[in-house]
Amino acid sequence: DAGVTQSPTHLIKTRGQQVTLRCSPKSGHDTVSWYQQALGQGPQFIFQYYEEEERQRGNFPDRFSGHQFPNYSSELNVNALLLGDSALYLCASSLFGRGDTGELFFGEGSRLTVL
């Protein structure tokens, strides 16, 4: 049973560029949430996708956007990259409505470095 898988694991971009990160949820899950974890900090909620729609959003600018596909996989897009966007981006999956009671499963993350 595959868990949450993310790609790429590491990438380096320069300021102003755009990046796309990908996530496949755990088998049987229908909801994907994205988190940003800066160095020395805890994960911060970016947004959540269910039924191909953004359902909740954290305090992140519009440069951060996402998409969910019919197979429940998801992408996170960040435009006009800033140095401060350097972080570990974590994807988490769950069944809709069940992710806040310990049934949220995380991938290993995509480490983005912006130069």
Add this chain to the structure above:
Amino acid sequence: DQQVKQNSPSLSVQEGRISILNCDYTNSMFDYFLWYKKYPAEGPTFLISISSIKDKNEDGRFTVFLNKSAKHLSLHIVPSQPGDSAVYFCAASASIYNQGGKLIFGQGTELSVKP
């Protein structure tokens, strides 16, 4: 505005002794609290949780205590083992705002259990 705080960035404990990790929160709407454990190069994994209607929850060597009046929770690990060495994140959610998947994390405490 840090709604969930872990004021100790690190903790060192001898194998076999008790580890106590602390967490404070400010939002009285939080009604579910979780602890996640993170090893390097891995995503966070769920450890234990507690609902706001309880004041204690046990799972093997792990016990979480909740003091709602003080807005404080703690994780006790007894006995501590070297394999417990990891970063521990406290997280909280508010079902009234939430459709699942949106957790507010603390900054983490790095636990080191020495043989």
